[in-house]
Amino acid sequence: MAPGRRRLGTLLTPQRDAGEEIVRVLEVLDGVPSPYGHESAAAVRLASWCTARWPWIDWTVQRYGAGGANLQAGGPAGVLLYSHLDTSLGGDPSEDRPITGRADPPPPLKVTSTHVEGFGLGVARAPAAAALSGFVSAASRGVPARLLLAGSGTHRSTLHGPGGTPRSTGLDHYLATEPRPPAAVVAKGGPPTILWEEPGALYLRLRVRGRHGAVLARESAVPHGGVIAHAGPVIDAVERWRATYVAAGTAPGTQVGPAAGIGSLTAGRPDKPDLFPALLEAGIYAVTVPGAAPQDIAAALRTGVEAACGTGPLADCKVEVDIDEIDPAAATPADAPIVREARAAWRAEFGGDPPPITGWTGSTDGVVLRARGIDTVRLGPASRPSPDDPRCDVLDLASLKAYARLYGRLLTRE
Known part of the structure; x- marks a missing residue:
């Protein structure tokens, strides 16, 4: 025009x-x-x-x-x-x-x-x-x-x-x-x-995987009672990781800082609660600072959850963390x-x-x-x-x- x-x-x-x-x-x-x-x-x-x-x-x-x-x-x-x-x-x-x-x-x-x-x-x-x-x-x-x-x-x-x-x-x-x-x-x-x-913005997916079973046979699942019954230690481990991540991830001299938290927690099917699910999945959002390495962040999270779960009912479960980096700082x-x-x-x-x-x-x-x-x-x-x-x-x-x-x-x- x-x-x-x-x-x-x-x-x-x-x-x-x-x-x-x-x-x-x-x-x-x-x-x-x-x-x-x-x-x-x-x-x-x-x-x-x-x-x-x-x-x-x-x-x-x-x-x-x-x-x-x-x-x-x-x-x-x-x-x-x-x-x-x-x-x-x-x-x-x-x-x-x-x-x-x-x-x-x-x-x-x-x-x-x-x-x-x-x-x-x-x-x-x-x-x-x-x-x-x-x-x-x-x-x-x-x-x-x-x-x-x-x-x-x-x-x-x-x-x-x-x-x-x-x-x-x-x-x-x-x-x-x-x-x-x-x-x-x-x-x-x-x-x-x-x-x-x-x-930056980083999504992490934490998975704790056991074996599914039936509520009518509690011992059929690994761990007994299903992974949902033992979600507390997983959440506590994520929160400890979060506190460490935020404290160590500061960026002196910049306008930005880190943050993290669990935004979703899923397991099982609402229409089939008579079955114990094998998978507990947490969606985590991490705000990243300049120089952050997503692989290192995910590894620290996985290590923390594995350590928290290694000696309890979740000891036989597998812990995995997937990475979805939206964009770096x-x-x-x-x-x-x-x-x-x-x-x-x-x-x-x-x-x-x-x-x-x-x-x-x-x-x-x-x-x-x-x-x-x-x-x-x-x-x-x-x-x-x-x-x-x-x-x-x-x-x-x-x-x-x-x-x-x-x-x-x-x-x-x-």
Whole structure:
């Protein structure tokens, strides 16, 4: 689209307050579920709304996989402003219940004069809406920039199920098909500062394998009573490993730190509890620091569990650990142009330097961009859990508007 057409478009399109635009985007997103890998309906609906609202901008839905989709806007040049469409929880109570413990649907978006509250706002609808508003502001001034609201932006392990599931993310698809951007800004909620370093993400699958049996014949299983009856020592061993890992894995002089924990524990079939299962399986997430070696992390976990189980009822069981590294930790140089520009934009918006931070444990697709040699910063509005429903997030509209302005400044590179 020619710059003159852009300027004409801004004259012909009634302008709204940035907070109002952000709320309208959130209302559009709130009406369509966008679980991981199934974002196409949300992408199409948001693209249609944006096209009607800003027809002088090219809004494109880029599909990939069975149901994934990205929403792209702008030209191929300039800084890439990135966020994602999928939510951490999918929004389907039947799918989310093992995590939330609830069978009722999430409540609709709630808007007051000062804040918004709703499902999926923290990850990542609210930052995505602020990014979209900031992009439109920059595009209205003829700034060459690119907006990408990607599918499959939340972490998922490929270790579940037979043989796992091949990973296909919206950002991977974008980077494989579109021109490489000179720099990127990740619009994700987080600490009230600028991150130019991010930790890595590692999934581990711990398996303790015995022999199945029948409840009516307790001694038929190995160990007697089945592996579930002896899960306590396994969990205790994982927790001891976790404490050691976190204490030893600090990264002095960096913005990031380690974390780990059990996120799932499975064994047997709920519809056949008269049988003792042979397999106890724990899904573990580890946040990694620069220089971390996944093989060493897995070996330490396996050794700890083997030692804890070697002299008890689980002595005849086999312990295995599988590795699924999403991405290693990655950093952009602190003096890179995009970092300097982010600092300047922060000072212009907030009146001071971004606060220093250490021990940050949140990993995003910023590590993917950095792995491709793309200098990247991450910043975004902070959310807090709803006091009425922990599945929902609360964000201040003033903060969302501030970050929208900040994103616009960064795209403009003022």
